[in-house]
Amino acid sequence: MTDELTPETPDEHEQPIKQRKNGLYPAVSDExxxxxxxxxxxxxxxxxxxxxQAPNAARRRVAxxxxxxxxxxxIPAGNLKTRSNDTEYDFRASTEYVYLTGDQTDxxxxxxxxxxxxxxxxxxxxxxxxxxxxxxxxxxxxELWVGRRHSLTEAEALLGVPCQDxxxxxxxxxxxxxxxxxxxxxDAGIEAALTDKVTAERDEELRVHLSEARVVKDEFEIGxxxxxxxxxxxxxxxxxxxxxKAEATSERYIEGTFFLRARVEGNDVGYGxxxxxxxxxxxxxxxxxxxxxxxxxxxxxxxxxxxxxLYTADVTRTLPISGRYTDLQRxxxxxxxxxxxxxxxxVKPGAAFRDFHDAAQRVxxxxxxEWGLLEGPVERVLELGLQRRWTLHGTGHMLGLDVHDCAxxxxxxxxxxxxxxxxxxxxxxGLYFQADDLTVPEEYRGIGVRIEDDILVTEDGNRNLSAGxxxxxxEVEAWMAGLLGK
Numbered sequence: 001m002t003d004e005l006t007p008e009t010p011d012e013h014e015q016p017i018k019q020r021k022n023g024l025y026p027a028v029s030d031e032x033x034x035x036x037x038x039x040x041x042x043x044x045x046x047x048x049x050x051x052x053q054a055p056n057a058a059r060r061r062v063a064x065x066x067x068x069x070x071x072x073x074x075i076p077a078g079n080l081k082t083r084s085n086d087t088e089y090d091f092r093a094s095t096e097y098v099y100l101t102g103d104q105t106d107x108x109x110x111x112x113x114x115x116x117x118x119x120x121x122x123x124x125x126x127x128x129x130x131x132x133x134x135x136x137x138x139x140x141x142x143e144l145w146v147g148r149r150h151s152l153t154e155a156e157a158l159l160g161v162p163c164q165d166x167x168x169x170x171x172x173x174x175x176x177x178x179x180x181x182x183x184x185x186x187d188a189g190i191e192a193a194l195t196d197k198v199t200a201e202r203d204e205e206l207r208v209h210l211s212e213a214r215v216v217k218d219e220f221e222i223g224x225x226x227x228x229x230x231x232x233x234x235x236x237x238x239x240x241x242x243x244x245k246a247e248a249t250s251e252r253y254i255e256g257t258f259f260l261r262a263r264v265e266g267n268d269v270g271y272g273x274x275x276x277x278x279x280x281x282x283x284x285x286x287x288x289x290x291x292x293x294x295x296x297x298x299x300x301x302x303x304x305x306x307x308x309x310l311y312t313a314d315v316t317r318t319l320p321i322s323g324r325y326t327d328l329q330r331x332x333x334x335x336x337x338x339x340x341x342x343x344x345x346x347v348k349p350g351a352a353f354r355d356f357h358d359a360a361q362r363v364x365x366x367x368x369x370e371w372g373l374l375e376g377p378v379e380r381v382l383e384l385g386l387q388r389r390w391t392l393h394g395t396g397h398m399l400g401l402d403v404h405d406c407a408x409x410x411x412x413x414x415x416x417x418x419x420x421x422x423x424x425x426x427x428x429x430g431l432y433f434q435a436d437d438l439t440v441p442e443e444y445r446g447i448g449v450r451i452e453d454d455i456l457v458t459e460d461g462n463r464n465l466s467a468g469x470x471x472x473x474x475e476v477e478a479w480m481a482g483l484l485g486k
Contacts, residue, residue, distance in 0.1 A: 020086075028138070036137055043148070048157040053102035053309060056220045058160060060100050060213065065112060065119040067209055071179040073112040073119070074194065075210075076187035080106050086140070090268070094186045095401045096210045098310055103159055105149070107166055109190055114178070123159060124166035127152050169193075181206040204408075211408035214400055216422035221400060222456060224311035225424055226465055228266065229454055231305035232313040233468040235261035239301060240483045243293070243321055251275040251289040254301065262305040270312025271403045274302035277321065281448030282432040284393060295322040298329060300448055304403065314403050314426050315466045316452035323480045325473055328443055332431055333473050336449045339363035339429040340471070343395055347427065347455050347462040351419045357395035360429040364391050367431075373440055390433060390440075396426040399454055419457045424465070428452030 064073065077097040080088040093104040101110050105125050112119035128151045129136030129143040136142040143149070152163040170193040173180075180197045182190065183206060191198075217225070235258040239246075246253040254275040262269045272287035280286045281300035293299065299321050304313035318333060320326075325333060343360035362378065365387040369376040374386055381387055398405040398414070405424075406414060419425075430450035433440050454465040470479045 028134070033134060036134060037131055040131060044151060045154050048154055050160045051102050051158050053220055054158070054160040056218055057100055057102045061112065061119070061121055063213065064100065064210070068181065068206070069117060070114045071181055072114060072176060073110075073206065074173070074180065074182040074190060075100055075110040075112075076183065076190050077103065077105060077108040077110075078186035079188075092268075092310070094183065095214075095310075095405075096183045096207070097186070098401060099210065099214060101159055101161065102309070103155070104310065105155075107187075109166055109169055109187065110161075111169070121161050123155065123161045123163045124169040125152070125155060125163055126167070127165055173197075183207055183210070208408050208410060211406045212410065212413050215398065215406050215409060215413065215417075216420055217400060217424055217456075218422070221311060222422070222424070224307050224309050225313065225399065225454065225456075228270070228305050228307045228311050228313035229315065229465045230468065231261060231265040231307075232303065232315050233466065234265070235303060235305060236301065236315070236317060236469055237483055240319065240480050243299075243484075246277075246293040247295060247321070249293075251277055251280070251291050251293060254293070254299070255289045258301070258303045266305045266307045267310060268306045270304040270306035270314065274300065274316075276300040276302075276448065279435040279446035279448070281318065281450075282434050282446065283448075284430075284432070293321060296326070297321050298325075298447065298449065300450055302450065302452065310401055312399070312401075312403050313454055313466070314399055314452065315454060315469065316428055316450045317469060317471075317476070318449045318451065319476060319480065323484065323486065324477055329447060329449075330473050332433075332444075332447055333449050333451075335364065335367040336429055336431055336451050337471060337473065338367075340427055340451045340453070343427040343429060344453070344455060344462065344464065347419065347425070347457060349419055349421050349457055349459065349461075353415055353417050353419060353425075356425075356427055360395045360427070361387060361391060364429060364431060390431050391429065392432055393430065395429050396452075396455075399424045399426055421457050421459050423457040425455055425457075426452050427455050 075097050077093040080091055083089045091106040097110055098104060101123060103123065108123060108125035111122050111124060126149060128149060137144040150158065155163045170189055173193040180194055181202050182194050182198055184191060184203050238257050238261050239254050242253060242257050255273050258273050259269060274286050275289045276283060276286040277291055277293045277299045278297035280291050281298055299319045300316065301319065302316040304315060306312040320329060339360040342363045343356040346356040346359040362382060365378050365381045368374045368387055368390065369378055369381060374381050428450055432448040433444040435446040437445055451471055456463045456465055470476050
């Protein structure tokens with residue numbers, strides 16, 4: 001990674017630079033500075049067409065405007081976050097900003113200014129690097145360091161929203177009058193500019209509303225989620241094909257293999273991939289992925305591709321590393337499959353959100369009683385929640401721009417709410433027998449099984465978006481054998 005010079009900032013048009021400590025160039029001569037100002041081709045992009053989600057984002061802004069009439073609404077994309085010293089994490093724009101703009105640019109801010117009964121939207125963002133003051137080649141965030149960014153005119157054409165220089169926004173907000181709400185937690189500078197104009201309670205109302213607005217997905221969102229799932233299916237196929245290499249190395253090989261598919265076909269993984277082999281499968285969010293992969297054990301792979309528009313899949317399969325389940329592994333797997341079948345059947349319009357969880361938990365409780373691990377009757381087990389020693393987690397969650405989408409929604413609108421067409425959720429029951437659990441027979445210990453699919457509520461029931469991956473144990477074995485040419 002190379003070393004840049006950074007200009008001082010009191011006046012953006014001044015030429016003096018500040019050298020990074022231990023940099024190799026102490027200064028820029030006047031002759032070099034003049035030379036760098038000229039001789040560059042016109043690279044402005046013209047005849048740009050709006051991005052695909054622009055009309056959807058426009059409709060969402062209209063709905064938001066109607067909910068908060070007469071109030072200024074400020075929705076930041078967020079800033080880069082330092083990973084270490086002078087390196088940053090890859091930027092991921094805030095979900096609220098992406099939902100309302102389709103844009104993913106760091107430091108940007110959407111502002112809805114009240115105009116009578118409606119609002120006027122403006123996106124504030126950084127313009128192209130300045131060639132006159134040397135920022136484009138001297139600043140670590142300049143174009144020659146991190147790549148070209150769109151001009152304000154280009155951004156307007158792509159997003160369908162007027163764009164202005166974000167560097168002027170904080171001061172303008174300090175002088176703004178009237179009621180204001182801001183989505184907190186993404187841009188400390190913007191929040192500081194509004195510190196005497198906002199309240200935590202009012203800002204939380206805005207965040208909650210934007211979370212609940214995402215509960216029902218539109219056709220664009222459903223299409224993106226299907227793309228994410230389809231890429232995820234191919235990522236699972238990739239993993240099966242390299243299980244021998246994973247056995248020779250570690251779970252990291254599985255993680256890297258799936259990540260390659262995510263980066264080639266999408267933006268990233270939607271969350272840290274869980275590549276849990278053997279007893280690691282009993283750890284719900286095992287993302288260290290540094291353990292061995294052994295034939296005869298199970299691999300619990302919980303992973304999802306995030307599309308370039310930032311919608312993510314979330315799929316889990318528990319695979320026999322050898323290609324064949326042992327008798328006990330199959331018994332446990334088939335119990336989880338039966339529970340998932342019951343859960344998926346309960347997903348339909350008008351059903352309570354909790355119904356699919358209750359249906360799956362009942363099946364698992366029945367199995368645990370049948371195996372002698374719990375004393376019945378089943379109603380008693382469920383009333384006391386005794387099955388949770390081995391089922392541990394809820395059976396699903398909303399899915400969308402976030403893997404746990406709509407998380408800020410009110411309880412009555414989410415977990416105590418009712419399913420409607422357009423809702424997308426996961427159904428993911430599991431059984432987990434910890435390696436040190438002395439309450440179960442020794443042969444159970446260290447076995448963890450989860451099966452997870454992404455389910456769309458339709459007008460007459462549901463559709464399994466991830467049906468391209470087999471779920472039944474015999475189908476899983478046949479699928480693996482086909483991929484491995486056995």
